[in-house]
Amino acid sequence: xxxxxxxxxxxxxxxxxxxxxxxxxxxxxxxxxxxxxxxxxxxxxxxxxxxxxxxxxxxxxxxxxxxxxxxxxxxxxxxxxxxx
Amino acid sequence: xxxxxxxxxxxxxxxxxxxxxxxxxxxxxxxxxxxxxxxxxxxxxxxxxxxxxxxxxxxxxxxxxxxxxxxxxxxxxxxxxxxxxxxxxxxxxxxxxxxxxxxxxxxxxxxxxxxxxxxxxxxxxxxxxxxxxxxxxxxxxxxxxxxxxxxxxxxxxxxxxxxxxxxxxxxxxxxxxxxxxxxxxxxxxxxxxxxxxxxxxxxxxxxxxxxxxxxxxxxxxxxxxxxxxxxxxxxxxxxxxxxxxxxxxx
Numbered sequence: 001x002x003x004x005x006x007x008x009x010x011x012x013x014x015x016x017x018x019x020x021x022x023x024x025x026x027x028x029x030x031x032x033x034x035x036x037x038x039x040x041x042x043x044x045x046x047x048x049x050x051x052x053x054x055x056x057x058x059x060x061x062x063x064x065x066x067x068x069x070x071x072x073x074x075x076x077x078x079x080x081x082x083x084x
Numbered sequence: 085x086x087x088x089x090x091x092x093x094x095x096x097x098x099x100x101x102x103x104x105x106x107x108x109x110x111x112x113x114x115x116x117x118x119x120x121x122x123x124x125x126x127x128x129x130x131x132x133x134x135x136x137x138x139x140x141x142x143x144x145x146x147x148x149x150x151x152x153x154x155x156x157x158x159x160x161x162x163x164x165x166x167x168x169x170x171x172x173x174x175x176x177x178x179x180x181x182x183x184x185x186x187x188x189x190x191x192x193x194x195x196x197x198x199x200x201x202x203x204x205x206x207x208x209x210x211x212x213x214x215x216x217x218x219x220x221x222x223x224x225x226x227x228x229x230x231x232x233x234x235x236x237x238x239x240x241x242x243x244x245x246x247x248x249x250x251x252x253x254x255x256x257x258x259x260x261x262x263x264x265x266x267x268x269x270x271x272x273x274x275x276x277x278x279x280x281x282x283x284x285x286x287x288x289x290x291x292x293x294x295x296x297x298x299x300x301x302x303x304x305x306x307x308x309x310x311x312x313x314x315x316x317x318x319x320x321x322x323x324x325x326x327x328x329x330x331x332x333x334x
Contacts, residue, residue, distance in 0.1 A: 021129075025095075042288060044095055047099030051099075074104060074106075074313045076107045076312065076314075080087065081317050082318045083281055084280050
């Protein structure tokens, strides 16, 4: 399959990141500027962040992949909320 | 006082080992039960859910879960459920369970739920078979939730969902995807049956707090949103609850 037109490239990357089982993330932000792919959003682990970079790089080997996703904390909460 | 730990959208898969485990060690002293609001796996693979089940197995407190859309992706949701149940996790889909905690009977009714949108802009089961199937699925699950909640005999009742029942906990998400994030039919089911708290996940970029049109508190516990291993909510079964029309519960 040919490389998608530039207009549709962010969606092609998003689709790949959703359907590749190494990532399967539906909530990543994807922007493409010239030959640079910018990725953002929250991820659960450093390993997942690395896999996102790898999957994007496999799809677009000629592009620079800038992975700015944030690894979110899984620490215990400080307090509790009374709701009733 | 009942202490409820809740989280959704853990998205366990390869490399997720021990993300939750350090925070689970102190959970028994901080909460009476743990509720999981779906999307427990990345793609619904049996190998993925086994990683989480191994971390939950042996926890000395009840764990109750619903599945999420990710848990259905591999068409192995029955295996996902069985693996969780083998770790003593109670999985709900249109079902309810009740627990006795310090003399209080706590009921939990759960469903994955589904999308469709919200009041004034909800899809209809009209036209193509695909559209009928989409909205029909939401209607079916909402009906089952209402029946499960209504049948619960308990001092406190919780509705555990994956999809959102209200728009308020979606604020921060793109408006265009609201129909894929939840449905008002879930809120209507909860308001018809009555409940003390609604928990859901699915909306990673949403907001944490809202309430149904009848005033029932709703909390979005998607892990990427709450940025903790879980949140803890307390409910006092002896507190006088005001009717929603008179101001509702706070």
